[in-house]
Amino acid sequence: MKTLVLGIGNTLLTDEGVGVHLLDVLRPMLGDLHGVTLLDGGTLSFTLAASIEDADALIVVDAAELKRRPGEWAVLEGEEMDRFLIGARKASVHEVGLADLRTIALLAGHWPERRALLAIQPAVIDWGEFPTAPVAAAMPPACAAIAHLIRGWHDA
Template identity: 75%
Template sequence: MKTLVLGIGNTLLTDEGVGVHVLQALEPELGHRDDVTLLDGGTLSFTLAGPIEEADALIVVDAANIKTRPGEWALLEGNDMDAFLMANRKASVHEVGLTDLRAIALLAGHWPAKRAMLAIQPAVIDWGEAPTPAVAAAIPPVCAAIVEQIRTWNHVA
C-alpha cells in the first residue's frame, strides 16, 4: 500500500506552515520507506491531483480553524475528513484547494478510500519562519499520530 503524506502550508507565515514542519519532523522516521511518500504541498496547486490519484492512502497535514485552542489538533478520517472540507470551505485558504483536489480525484475515480487529515489549530498567521510555541508543541504528537495511522492501515490492508 502506497501512502502519501501531504504537508500543506507556507513556512513564511508562522503557524500556517505547520504541515510542512510536520513533514520535516517525519523525514528521519518515514523518509526512507518505499511505501510512504512525504510531499511538501506548499500552498497547493492542481499539480497535486496526480500524486493524490496515485496513492492508495492519503494523509493531509494542515493548519485549520477547528475552533479549539492554538496547538490543539484533530484527526479526521474518511468521511469525517470529507465533511470537514465541505463544511469549512473558508476555514483556511488551503481547504478551498483541498476541496478542489478532492473533486478532481473523485472525477478521475480515485479519491483514496483510506484518507485522513490532521488539522492543527493555528495561533498566529503572520510573517515569521517558525511556528508559535503552542503549534510547535503539537508537531511531535501529530507525527506520532501519522505513524500510528499508517501502521493501522497497513495492518488492516
C-alpha cells in the same frame, strides 16, 4: 500500498506552514516504512491532483480552524475528513483548496478510501518562518499519531 503524506501551508506565515514543517519531524519516524511518500504541497496547486490520484492512502497535514486552543489537533478520517473539507471550502487561504483537489480526484474516479486530515489549530498566521510555541509543541505527538495511523493501514 502507496501512502502519500501531504504537508500543506505557507512556511512564511508562522503557523500556516505547520503542514510543511511537520514533514521534517515525521521523516525519521517513518524510516522503516516502505511505500510512504512525504510531499511538500506548499500552498496547493492543481498539479497535486495526480499525486493524490496515484495514492492508495492519503494523509493531509494542515493548519485549520478547529475552534480549539492553539496547538490542539485532530485526526479526521474518511467521511469525517470529507465533511470538514466541504464545510471549510470558503475558509481556505490557499489559491486552490483541498476541497478542490478532492473534487478533481472524485471526478477522475480515485479519492483514496483510506484518507485522513491531521488538522492543527494555529495560534498566529502572520509573517514569520517558524511555528509558534504551542503549534511547535504539538508537532511530535501529531507525528506519532500519523505514524501510528500509517502502520495500522499497512498492517490491515
